[in-house]
Amino acid sequence: MFNLEIAHRFAKNTIFLFISQILSYFLGFIYILYAARYLGPANFGILSFALAFTAIFQILADLGLSTLTTREISKDKAFENKFINNIIPIKLILSVFTFLIIYLVINSLNYPIQTKEVVYILSCSIIFTSLSQLFYSLFQAYEKLFYQSLTQFLNSLFLFIGIIIAIYLKLNVIGFATIYLLVFMFIFILNFIILKRRFLTPKIEINFSFWKFIIKNALPLSFIAIFGTIAFRIDSVLLSLFTNNIFVGWYTASYKLIEALIFIPIVYTISIYPIFSILHTKSIDYLKLVYKKSFKFLFIIGVPISVGGTLLSTKIILFFYGTAFMPSILALQILIWSIPLIFLTKMISYLFASINKQNLLLKISFIYMCTNIASNIILIPYWGYIGCSFATLLSELIFFILCFYYISKLLIMIDFKEIFIKISLSCISISLFIIYVDINLFLQILFSTIIYFIILILLRTFKPEEIRLFKEIILKFNIKKFFN
Numbered sequence: 001m002f003n004l005e006i007a008h009r010f011a012k013n014t015i016f017l018f019i020s021q022i023l024s025y026f027l028g029f030i031y032i033l034y035a036a037r038y039l040g041p042a043n044f045g046i047l048s049f050a051l052a053f054t055a056i057f058q059i060l061a062d063l064g065l066s067t068l069t070t071r072e073i074s075k076d077k078a079f080e081n082k083f084i085n086n087i088i089p090i091k092l093i094l095s096v097f098t099f100l101i102i103y104l105v106i107n108s109l110n111y112p113i114q115t116k117e118v119v120y121i122l123s124c125s126i127i128f129t130s131l132s133q134l135f136y137s138l139f140q141a142y143e144k145l146f147y148q149s150l151t152q153f154l155n156s157l158f159l160f161i162g163i164i165i166a167i168y169l170k171l172n173v174i175g176f177a178t179i180y181l182l183v184f185m186f187i188f189i190l191n192f193i194i195l196k197r198r199f200l201t202p203k204i205e206i207n208f209s210f211w212k213f214i215i216k217n218a219l220p221l222s223f224i225a226i227f228g229t230i231a232f233r234i235d236s237v238l239l240s241l242f243t244n245n246i247f248v249g250w251y252t253a254s255y256k257l258i259e260a261l262i263f264i265p266i267v268y269t270i271s272i273y274p275i276f277s278i279l280h281t282k283s284i285d286y287l288k289l290v291y292k293k294s295f296k297f298l299f300i301i302g303v304p305i306s307v308g309g310t311l312l313s314t315k316i317i318l319f320f321y322g323t324a325f326m327p328s329i330l331a332l333q334i335l336i337w338s339i340p341l342i343f344l345t346k347m348i349s350y351l352f353a354s355i356n357k358q359n360l361l362l363k364i365s366f367i368y369m370c371t372n373i374a375s376n377i378i379l380i381p382y383w384g385y386i387g388c389s390f391a392t393l394l395s396e397l398i399f400f401i402l403c404f405y406y407i408s409k410l411l412i413m414i415d416f417k418e419i420f421i422k423i424s425l426s427c428i429s430i431s432l433f434i435i436y437v438d439i440n441l442f443l444q445i446l447f448s449t450i451i452y453f454i455i456l457i458l459l460r461t462f463k464p465e466e467i468r469l470f471k472e473i474i475l476k477f478n479i480k481k482f483f484n
Contacts, residue, residue: 001134003169010150013131017386020224021154022262022263023156024152024153024155024156024157025448027156027157027159027160028159028160028260029260029320030141030160031156031159031160031162031163031164032256032320033201033320033321034163034164034165034167034254035047035167035176036169036249036321036325037321037322037324038127039173039176040249040324041245041246041249041250041324041325042244042245042246042249043172043173043245043246043249044073044249044252044253045244045245045246045249045252046114046115046118046173047173047212047247048175048236048248048249048252048256049115049236049237049240049245049248050115050118050119050122050177052233052234052235052236052237053102053106053119053233053237054102054122054123054125054126054250055118055229055232056229056230056232056233056234056237057098057101057102057105057123057126058098058126058129058130059222059225059226059229059432060094060097060098060101060131060195060226060451061091061094061095061097061098061126061127061129061130062091062094062133062134062222062225062226063094063215063218063219063222063225064218064219064220064222064223064225064363065087065091065134065136065137065222065352065427066103066133066136066137066220067089067218067225068139068214068217068218069083069084069087069134069137069138069141069351070137070138070140071139071152071239071354072142072222072293073137073138073140073141073142074140074141076379077141080138080141080199080200081200082207082210083214084134084138084195084200084202085136085203085204086205086206086211086214086215087201087203088131088134088202089204089205089206089210089424090211090214090215091127091130091131091134094130095127095130096127098123098126099123099124099126099127101125101271102119102123103120103123103297105118106119109241112116112358114174116174117174117177118173118174118177120178121177121181122177122180122181123176124181125181125184125185126183128184128187128188129184129188130189131188131192132161132184132188132191134149135182135192135195136191136192138150138195138199138275142199144198144408147191147198151187151190151191151194154187154190155183155184155324155413156186158183158186158187159179159180159183161216162179162180162182162183163176163179165179166179171352176270177192177264179263183456188262205323217225220358220359220361220362221367223362223366224349224353224358224361224362224365226371227362227365227366227368228349228365228368228369229370230320230369230373231368231369231371231372231373232400234369234372234373235251235255235372235377235388235391236248236252236255236387238253238373238376238377238380239251239380239384239385242380242381242384242426243380243384247384248385249325250325250327250328250331250385251328251385251388251389253316253317253320253321253325253328253331253332254328254329254332254335254389255331255335255392257309257316257320257332257335257336258336258338258339258342259430260330262303262339262343262346264301265343265344265346265347265371266300266346266347267344268294268297268347269299269346269347269349269350274456276290276350276354276355281356284323286409288411288412291351291407291411291412292412292414294347295344295347295414295416296341296416296419298340298344298347299340299343299344299416299420300419300423300461301343302339302340302341302342302343302344303340303423303427304351304423304426304430304448304449305336305339305340306314306336306337306340307427307430307431308430308434308445309332309333309336309339310333310336310337311431311434311435312434312441312444312445313329313330313332313333313336315441315444316441317329317332319441327385330386330389331385331386331388334386334389334390334392334393335389335392335393336394337395338392338393338397341396341397341400342396343375343400344400344403344404345396345399345400346405348403348404348407349361349365349403351407351411352403352406352407355411357409357410360406360410361403363401364399364402364406365399367398367399367402368402369394371394371395371398371399372391372392372395375390375391375394375395376388376391378391379391383390387440419461422456422461423456423461425455425459426451426453426455426456426459427452429451429452429455430451430452433447433448433451434448436484
């Protein structure tokens with residue numbers, strides 16, 4: 001059965017990524033916690049700024065090539081060698097160019113020498129992360145996400161170990177940046193070995209006519225990625241320019257918690273993207289169905305996170321960061337409401353690319369970026385990191401409204417009033433539990449989750465066919481085939 005076959009493949013890839021991402025973000029929480037506590041708000045602000053600054057320019061070393069590779073190879077595996085072998089030299093050239101741009105920009109700004117040195121070190125990792133992204137795109141095209149899951153977990157594991165060693169050796173923020181560089185280098189080597197042994201032996205090919213084809217088709221995707229990355233990372237950079245590193249540290253402490261939760265839509269969209277691309281050419285009706293189910297699932301998951309995160313923000317900040325980061329509580333209470341918006345726009349963005357509407361997504365992403373930059377510039381001088389938090393929430397809201405409006409015109413309109421009412425009733429229940437039952441943070445999260453889904457089930461939120469499909473996936477699951 002076609003539906004069940006796709007559901008099995010999707011479940012397999014999602015389980016791999018979900019487990020690895022949970023483990024990765026758990027380790028990420030721990031090493032960010034230790035790094036923030038050890039470095040303090042000011043030095044943690046320097047490291048956070050440098051990571052955000054290099055991430056903005058990192059996209060120049062990719063220019064949409066990885067997304068294009070996944071889309072095209074998932075449709076026709078015969079192109080794998082040609083794509084990989086030609087894109088490798090392009091990425092090498094782009095990485096060198098990106099490093100030079102970073103060097104020129106950071107030296108044109110009035111930052112202390114220590115901050116510049118941290119940026120230099122992290123920018124050296126661009127070549128390794130860019131090529132790893134390319135290898136991941138091939139893994140995704142073949143829906144072999146075990147390899148990506150493995151190396152991403154190892155990335156977090158080695159960063160965790162490296163941060164612990166850095167603290168033990170009492171290294172400064174430059175030492176922490178060096179740890180990041182060494183880990184990214186090792187992960188690239190590991191991805192290269194997997195690529196060579198399991199897929200193909202990469203070679204350098206220079207086919208200028210094919211380069212022209214690649215770049216022409218990747219450019220819309222590249223600008224989408226550029227706009228999205230700038231909107232996602234520019235807040236810390238602007239906050240650093242307008243205020244100081246302590247404010248950046250307070251804001252980033254909350255923002256890192258949001259980033260950790262974004263693994264849910266990332267796992268989902270990476271798994272569903274090849275399926276979206278295939279269904280676009282084979283079954284539009286089923287594509288609409290998968291989109292509707294995806295919207296429902298992500299909406300159900302996203303909203304209670306915002307409600308619970310708001311009510312538990314004080315406990316969360318104190319647990320992870322300590323009293324030095326108390327000002328981060330209000331920022332978290334604001335930022336947490338961007339979670340359901342991000343969950344949905346991540347998925348819809350990939351859907352745009354799957355149906356070859358990247359030019360439209362490009363325009364939406366440009367508006368998203370401009371809104372984010374403008375709102376940050378307006379709000380930060382008056383409200384500091386709190387204004388930065390509101391700017392992020394506002395831009396995410398506008399991005400979602402635009403994405404939802406256009407995908408509804410292109411594909412299908414989703415009426416989520418009924419599901420919203422059921423989610424609201426369930427969230428009221430967990431809110432009352434959190435307010436009136438003061439227990440351990442993790443027990444509150446666990447019991448709130450159980451209560452939330454029990455109420456959803458009692459309200460018959462899940463349709464019989466959804467439950468039946470889930471049962472079929474579980475009952476027909478073959479553990480031997482899972483690893484093939």
